[in-house]
Amino acid sequence: MSKAIELVNQLEKLQIKNLYNSDFYWTWDKTDDEIAAIFTVADALRDLRERNRSCRVFDSGLGISVFRDNSTRTRFSYASACNLLGLDVKDLDEKKSQIAHGETVRETANMISFMADVIGIRDDMFIGEGHKYMKTFMDAVTEGYEKGILEQRPMLVNLQCDVDHPTQSMADMDHIIHHFGGVENLKGKKIAMSWAYSPSYGKPLSVPQGVVGLMTRFGMEVVLAHPKGYEIMPDIEKIAQENAKGTGGSFRKVSSMAEAFEDADIVYPKSWAPFAAMEERTRLYQAGDKDGIDQLEKKLLAQNAEFKDWTCTEDLMKRTKNGTALYMHCLPADISGLSCKEGEVENSVFERYITPLYKQASYKPYIIAAMILTSKVQDPVAALRKMDAGSERKLF
Amino acid sequence: MSKAIELVNQLEKLQIKNLYNSDFYWTWDKTDDEIAAIFTVADALRDLRERNRSCRVFDSGLGISVFRDNSTRTRFSYASACNLLGLDVKDLDEKKSQIAHGETVRETANMISFMADVIGIRDDMFIGEGHKYMKTFMDAVTEGYEKGILEQRPMLVNLQCDVDHPTQSMADMDHIIHHFGGVENLKGKKIAMSWAYSPSYGKPLSVPQGVVGLMTRFGMEVVLAHPKGYEIMPDIEKIAQENAKGTGGSFRKVSSMAEAFEDADIVYPKSWAPFAAMEERTRLYQAGDKDGIDQLEKKLLAQNAEFKDWTCTEDLMKRTKNGTALYMHCLPADISGLSCKEGEVENSVFERYITPLYKQASYKPYIIAAMILTSKVQDPVAALRKMDAGSERKLF
Amino acid sequence: MSKAIELVNQLEKLQIKNLYNSDFYWTWDKTDDEIAAIFTVADALRDLRERNRSCRVFDSGLGISVFRDNSTRTRFSYASACNLLGLDVKDLDEKKSQIAHGETVRETANMISFMADVIGIRDDMFIGEGHKYMKTFMDAVTEGYEKGILEQRPMLVNLQCDVDHPTQSMADMDHIIHHFGGVENLKGKKIAMSWAYSPSYGKPLSVPQGVVGLMTRFGMEVVLAHPKGYEIMPDIEKIAQENAKGTGGSFRKVSSMAEAFEDADIVYPKSWAPFAAMEERTRLYQAGDKDGIDQLEKKLLAQNAEFKDWTCTEDLMKRTKNGTALYMHCLPADISGLSCKEGEVENSVFERYITPLYKQASYKPYIIAAMILTSKVQDPVAALRKMDAGSERKLF
Structure with missing residues (x-):
């Protein structure tokens, strides 16, 4: 039995149905089982990747990133995680440190999310602003999804706000x-x-x-x-x-x-x-x-x-x-x-x-990928088992 | 019958053979049937995507973008459209608002089109210049294709010129x-x-x-x-x-x-x-x-x-x-x-x-994707039917 | 017999086992057979692409680029080569012409290589510095791979240093x-x-x-x-x-x-x-x-x-x-x-x-792709034969 399958067997015992379609703002929003599941899925993905299994969840799709402060490590971790799961990364090149107004955020959120499965945001510069920005953004895409503007609601990965840095x-x-x-x-x-x-x-x-x-x-x-x-x-x-x-x-x-x-x-x-x-x-x-x-x-x-x-x-x-x-x-x-x-x-x-x-x-790309997978995939246990038995990442 | 198939049945009645391998400069270049086809294909793609069908036309390939003026909406719409069809987006980061000379454009056009299936250009700042730039660019890639420099001729999507903004x-x-x-x-x-x-x-x-x-x-x-x-x-x-x-x-x-x-x-x-x-x-x-x-x-x-x-x-x-x-x-x-x-x-x-x-x-990504699909695919009716019966976009 | 297969038959006669897992710094590091193999694989890939064969070596993966000097041609050639083989390009946007210190390079090298199959570097501005930068970078990822930080060791394509410009x-x-x-x-x-x-x-x-x-x-x-x-x-x-x-x-x-x-x-x-x-x-x-x-x-x-x-x-x-x-x-x-x-x-x-x-x-994208393929694929002869008999790039 592969290490990934051992981990999946542990995952099966955890209550994680609320992770599906959820956002990842702060670790303290999540139950102990949910936190344990992120570690378990991250480790399983790492094992699958090390054994050259394809970890694609998506045939196509976009992972949008909004970096309102500089980043190298987290930027490349996010890019790696998206690529691992089959998503292309598209970065919104906003002027950093600009404190945006609600209206603009609502509009931008919808305009860049047309085919976004994931939104990764870093906004850590201003106390009282970073988390608010993410909330406003995600409320806007929720509304956009409900009104039929977006055909899918992207999930949020907080890539560092003024309060928490969960990845x-x-x-x-x-x-x-x-x-x-x-x-x-x-x-x-x-x-x-x-x-x-x-x-x-x-x-x-x-x-x-x-x-x-x-x-x-x-x-x-x-x-x-x-x-x-x-x-x-x-x-x-x-x-x-x-x-x-x-x-x-x-x-x-x-x-x-x-x-x-x-x-x-x-x-x-x-x-x-x-x-x-x-x-x-x-x-x-x-x-x-x-x-x-x-x-x-x-x-x-x-x-x-x-x-x-x-x-x-x-x-x-x-x-x-x-x-x-x-x-x-x-x-x-x-x-x-x-x-x-x-x-x-x-x-x-x-x-x-x-x-x-x-x-x-080096754990960060897998943590991000696990956050995405557990939010976008209804049955992560089944998905990871299929990946373990599935096709190769490097084809030759 | 799915909505996509209903739309494909309408598409079948339209005369659109001249869209194949064509560029999209201005709406008034196109016949009524061609315009109707773009709407029909756009709506079909939206339905396919909403029903989690893969809309890949390409296993690999590049969608190049040249934004000579700022853009958020159109930039993300173009990125979404390319991603939907299986193309990666690569942006040429030119200094904006620079009025380029013919020679440079001819050279650049070939140098960035080695594996480009699509070229999206925005050049809207100067009257008499935007359309001319696109024409010079596309004439150059036509020549490049004919001379064996490029193995495919990319098609143009006008992402806004001085005359029209067709997307x-x-x-x-x-x-x-x-x-x-x-x-x-x-x-x-x-x-x-x-x-x-x-x-x-x-x-x-x-x-x-x-x-x-x-x-x-x-x-x-x-x-x-x-x-x-x-x-x-x-x-x-x-x-x-x-x-x-x-x-x-x-x-x-x-x-x-x-x-x-x-x-x-x-x-x-x-x-x-x-x-x-x-x-x-x-x-x-x-x-x-x-x-x-x-x-x-x-x-x-x-x-x-x-x-x-x-x-x-x-x-x-x-x-x-x-x-x-x-x-x-x-x-x-x-x-x-x-x-x-x-x-x-x-x-x-x-x-x-x-x-x-x-x-x-929210219609723009699908309009752009429809412009690309009808230009690059010889038989859009057959392609859309296969997509409708084909594999899923989100795999789990 | 296709031109690609003719070329593969020539490739079969060359001694190229040392290309596997190797870096491409300078042409004079390589034997005559290895140089001949790069040309042969490049021409085979061009023929495959012209006949609409998929040349994917990777289901997912990243090609990182570090341009410490301006580039258009080489940038797009690298992007084309990566895309041809199934890799996404992610660019590290460093301030150009900054002479970096060993420690920083070592850290950066690991931090951006989490899922990198290929690293393309241009550092040509300073005599005595460009090659040194690449060496330091690659030594760092070798160590990272050996210590279990990276699960794969990316290979280097020298996109121009102070000494050679092999692509x-x-x-x-x-x-x-x-x-x-x-x-x-x-x-x-x-x-x-x-x-x-x-x-x-x-x-x-x-x-x-x-x-x-x-x-x-x-x-x-x-x-x-x-x-x-x-x-x-x-x-x-x-x-x-x-x-x-x-x-x-x-x-x-x-x-x-x-x-x-x-x-x-x-x-x-x-x-x-x-x-x-x-x-x-x-x-x-x-x-x-x-x-x-x-x-x-x-x-x-x-x-x-x-x-x-x-x-x-x-x-x-x-x-x-x-x-x-x-x-x-x-x-x-x-x-x-x-x-x-x-x-x-x-x-x-x-x-x-x-x-x-x-x-x-126009040969550059294929040369780069051939450098990558011969380093990442243990049996290029078998891989190219499978590509020749394999699936299409443009699906419709």
Whole structure:
């Protein structure tokens, strides 16, 4: 029996009928079974692809992408996932960072979705805007489908909003599951999601929020560390608390990287911008206040610079479990002495973890493909079995 | 019997052998049977797609696009049409609005057409240039094909030139046919193609020209309204006159929006630039006269501003047949109080017609696909029958 | 028997097992049998396509392209080749001419190769950098594949580096073979690869280097002509010398275009920048010395201008074999009196050779497709036979 078929047999036991025709906004919208199903389908697709099975779900069709912020990794992961399933990618080349009005979004949403099976959106720059944009977009295509404008309703893959970055956190989690040999081995494992210093400004909150919003569901000890002033959204802290309660794990906050790293199994040191400042930034953009934005940027860079000691050094790594915690990053990292003078991580630490870091990233195409497949295919179990017994991807 | 098969049975009665291997420049190049065939094939493809039939004509192949002016709707419609038929889209990223020389066009045309089944071109900015560019391009690929450089001759889809915008007017017409329940119900219907005020400058003439050049072929009462100075090309008016004569309909010009709207079944209020001014603009660009262009722009904006009362208000809509005429626009519209202070249409009118407006746009991918299919497939009747009985698009 | 099958029968006799899973950096890396196999497969694919056979090797998969310099011809050739074989093209939109650091390249290489079967790279701007970039990139994906990050190792097609331009020289050579009716007719034919004046600066050396590095392998008399100061890389001259020795042909250098053209069967007049100056330019870029770069540019343009008589005139063409040598160019050319005041070639000469010039370019998609097929398919003979007997490309 192939690994894919073993996974399909596990998938069969999960309740996932609500994934069909659903959108993927946030991981906390999804049940534990649904989250488990995404990992299972992702791993099955990876096995099928490795054994040269065709994973086509579509004979033709489009995967539209709307990147309202830069992207390389996620862009190519989305393109790979669409291609794997038989969809062509067509990118909407909007001017980035433009805060669009409802009317325009409604019109654009319909005009670019004529034959779209999937819509992937990244809109992570402005607090209070990214998720709203996606909601407005998807409401518009729902209406368009109901009114007969669109003959199919595309499903949404959130490729990073102001709140969550589910394709990242799910890929991160799949990496953790594989690293520790199975989800059943994660109970009690300690993960440190820590703020780290960066010489750049305004990095999204959606990565740390995505991580604490998801990793707290597996019975792990999740610790969030950051300097005062770098709080994440209170709503997400609440979700993390509730998740932890339900699984026998824990979620707590500390105010030093060293404390977070102490005896940790996994460390995830990464910079982000303070939530309150990001809210202020959105207001300034909406008001067109260029001077205000410049002043805010200066203030934030100065504030960051007060915490240059929040960096992942070899000394700090030694404090982790046996000095060998799994180091994680969503990439690209600010590497001290390599990509910048002082940054998130010492070069020697980063260099030592390059293979696991790239491996971490390599799960994303399959996670995206699994999100699409479980939303577009009514019976994923049957589909994956047919793929396993089906035709080859490379024909010669 | 499926709707597609019903349509194919109608298609079988039409004389369309000259569509095979033809280009689509202007609707008035095509016979009535050919125009009818495009609508029929478009509707059949829509039905096939809605019933999850694969509409692949090509196992592989490229649809090249050359957008020498901005586009969202048409770009995605073209991408959808190509994808539906099995072609990948590859865009030539030329600097827009550059008036190219014959030699360059001839070379480029061959260099990007090595495996092109279709070429879609938008070149609408300069009077006297857009159509010429397309002609030069297609003459070059014809020669390239004859000389054995290209192994196939791609067909042209005009995605908007300086004279016509056939994918728009054909989609508009398909919308009208569906709205009134069939082409047989259009005799005597009144359509008002009216100029409307816009705070922007230099909008192409090809939309109103395309509309009066096509809508006059169905026995309708076609009224063209515009302020003095906003004349369209005399040649197109002549075509409209002759069309109308042949079908028992009429074509006439009036000088007020109110008169045009009186008892109209359909209204199409939209801004465009004066023909003579656009000719002047081309000359200035060719001479590299930047000051002249700036002055012309100022003059035209001032001239526009004299006609701010040419706007589609609720009051004007009340004058139409039962106050419920079908409002049409090629989008995006300049909406008063929404996208601009004063524009082509009152927000409340536009808002009320959003569903039909989006529906109007939704015909374009199928119109483009029908243009491609009837040019590339020798026996469209047989092909559509095979598609109806063939394999599925979404495989699971 | 089809032409494709005749070619496959020739292919069967060649030793090409080392092409499988190999990269295509430089033609001189490849054995004579391997070079012959590329031409044979390219011609077979062209015949298959002309007879409407599907040439799909892949059901799905990505061909990634990284263009670190502008391209139209090669870009569309690569897109055509990928499409022919069943791959979608996804372009990495890097800022061009940025000299990237090893670490970034390693990361990017893995991040964009998740499902890549092929990587096409153009990096021709900086001496000592282009090839290095490709090597670093491919070393990174090799490591990624070995570590289980990538489930397949993509193969490289060099779309022009600082040293060679193999898709160009191989297409050029295929054109020559066809023009003279077979590779067996080339012994003793004289080809003049000559520098020519251009009003622009910094044209890559990889075209002349690619030409003398490849054309010397077929028993031809290869003459390289350039003014003093426009030397190509000494290593490549040495390769050309050794090639010539092995085939009974010759390689020599002359210092006038007239001498090179004398009795030539083929002339290839084209501008390039002096090797030493290009090395200097790389150093200046790396040092960020903008003034130095500007001064170098001025110096080089002045130096070029001393050799305006190095231009392919009708008079010079008369000196060639029967006055009818095959004129070649990689396009676009600087055409005197058409695209510039004084350039590489007289307009009347260029105009007379347009059909062969376009034909020359038309081999490139097939050469690229042959490079991909022979690297990705273990048994090209069997694959091509199946294609010949297989399904159609245009289905209706």
